[in-house]
Amino acid sequence: MILDERLLTYFSSLEQGNGEFLDALEAEARSEEVPVIRKDMQSFLKFLLALKRPGRILEVGTAVGFSALLMAEYNPEECTVTTIENWEPRIVKARENFRRAGKEEQITLLAGDAGEILPELCARGRHFDWIFMDAAKGQYPLLLPSAVELLEEGGVLLTDNVLFDGEIIESRFAVTRRNRTIHKRMRDYLYTLTHHECLTTTVLAVGDGAAVSVRRKAGDRESGRVPLSK
Numbered sequence: 001m002i003l004d005e006r007l008l009t010y011f012s013s014l015e016q017g018n019g020e021f022l023d024a025l026e027a028e029a030r031s032e033e034v035p036v037i038r039k040d041m042q043s044f045l046k047f048l049l050a051l052k053r054p055g056r057i058l059e060v061g062t063a064v065g066f067s068a069l070l071m072a073e074y075n076p077e078e079c080t081v082t083t084i085e086n087w088e089p090r091i092v093k094a095r096e097n098f099r100r101a102g103k104e105e106q107i108t109l110l111a112g113d114a115g116e117i118l119p120e121l122c123a124r125g126r127h128f129d130w131i132f133m134d135a136a137k138g139q140y141p142l143l144l145p146s147a148v149e150l151l152e153e154g155g156v157l158l159t160d161n162v163l164f165d166g167e168i169i170e171s172r173f174a175v176t177r178r179n180r181t182i183h184k185r186m187r188d189y190l191y192t193l194t195h196h197e198c199l200t201t202t203v204l205a206v207g208d209g210a211a212v213s214v215r216r217k218a219g220d221r222e223s224g225r226v227p228l229s230k
Helices: 005-013 020-031 039-052 066-074 088-100 114-123 137-150 164-169 177-195
Strands: 056-060 080-085 107-111 128-133 151-160 199-204 210-215
Touching (some): 020 066, 039 128, 039 210, 056 066, 056 114, 066 080, 066 088, 080 088, 080 114, 088 107, 137 151, 177 210
Parallel strands (some): 056 128
Antiparallel strands (some): 199 210
16 A cells, blocks of 8 residues: 555545445446546546546546546536547446446547557547546556647646556566566656656656646746746
């Protein structure tokens, strides 16, 4: 755990839940060991939605549709959600959940590999003011160039699961051999995010780590190294 378990329990006790349908969907997903964003990440996500109020949302990694539904439900503004998933059983389940929630007109699920779909969206000139990256962690560096191209100026890129259960700070030799590739790619991804010429990024210990990036607008100064006026 990145944060003390008692703190997380206390924070969770302050939550009001997400409504009957989403609470039941979350419980069902966890019972079936389907990955669902953690409680503190849910709260952070809802807070950022209230702050940004995006109109066009892109999600990379649908699973059974919980986070797409959460964003559609808790964004204060009318919005559309486009979400990408490549595993057929979860595609079927997510579409059914969207139908049950009455959100099938608001949420569009694109079935296929995000590495192929994101460049297609770029070629079509699509832009989003909010992108939620929640796919396979090892794919993040490969997806980032297209994600940045799709993100409009002032838009937010929120990336989940960037601290790898705290192992991100370890030497690659302290990580099990099967996780070393993901470990390296995530470190590369975080370095690129925090040094990208188009992004301003902060990394937070929320859930399993969240990186919040804002695409700088044309004319924004590149860094805080610009001297302050006297």
